[in-house]
Amino acid sequence: MAPQLLLKHDLVYLTEDPSHDEIIEIINAEAFGPGRHARAAARIREQGPHDRSISFVCADDGETIASVRMTPVIAGSVKGHMLGPLAVRPSHKNRGIGRELLRIAIEAARRKGSEAVVLVGDPPYYCPLGFEKVSYNALAFPGPVDPGRVLVVPLVDDVHPRLAGVIAWRP
Numbered sequence: 001m002a003p004q005l006l007l008k009h010d011l012v013y014l015t016e017d018p019s020h021d022e023i024i025e026i027i028n029a030e031a032f033g034p035g036r037h038a039r040a041a042a043r044i045r046e047q048g049p050h051d052r053s054i055s056f057v058c059a060d061d062g063e064t065i066a067s068v069r070m071t072p073v074i075a076g077s078v079k080g081h082m083l084g085p086l087a088v089r090p091s092h093k094n095r096g097i098g099r100e101l102l103r104i105a106i107e108a109a110r111r112k113g114s115e116a117v118v119l120v121g122d123p124p125y126y127c128p129l130g131f132e133k134v135s136y137n138a139l140a141f142p143g144p145v146d147p148g149r150v151l152v153v154p155l156v157d158d159v160h161p162r163l164a165g166v167i168a169w170r171p
């Protein structure tokens with residue numbers, strides 16, 4: 001029998017649960033380094049827990065290799081969610097996994113009644129995937145943030161004018 005090359009990539013997308021916490025910490029440390037806890041978005045996440053029911057991981061043949069988390073926030077008068085961290089292990093980059101996690105998380109937020117998904121991230125990555133820039137300095141974060149990196153996917157009408165004021169964790 002001729003030798004077979006078995007390429008096994010069984011990607012599955014799962015709702016996050018506590019058993020993923022340890023590997024998610026490793027994935028985020030690898031992606032963002034030791035300064036990640038000082039970021040303004042991280043300070044919002046310190047104010048309260050993320051929402052596991054709309055946070056997701058990707059596993060390849062049983063090994064968790066990517067994660068996206070969603071945290072409930074109030075941004076000005078918009079009741080939405082902050083997306084992040086989003087991270088994919090270097091071994092699995094550029095296969096559409098980040099894009100698919102974004103799609104799943106945003107859709108789950110929409111189903112949950114979220115008015116918008118906000119994040120702080122690279123516009124060249126996120127804007128082609130549906131994110132729009134928030135008006136410069138419209139939102140006050142609990143720490144320094146580059147205003148050009150504050151992005152939003154509106155999920156209802158009239159989000160942009162209401163994205164003005166403080167952004168904080170939402171009970």
Ligand SMILES: CC(C)(COP(=O)(O)OP(=O)(O)OC[C@H]1O[C@@H](n2cnc3c(N)ncnc32)[C@H](O)[C@@H]1OP(=O)(O)O)[C@@H](O)C(=O)NCCC(=O)NCCS
Pocket residue numbers: 031032086087088089092093094095096097098099100120121122124125
């Ligand atoms: C950013 C990240 C989540 C993307 O995940 P991924 O699964 O590799 O991305 P996808 O496969 O969905 O998309 C890949 C495309 O995005 C591009 N891309 C990746 N990171 C990018 C960035 N920071 N800016 C612009 N484009 C980027 C890739 O070049 C690739 O482009 P192509 O399709 O034209 O070849 C992942 O690379 C990661 O975890 N990076 C470490 C954290 C980080 O740098 N975050 C920066 C964004 S805040």
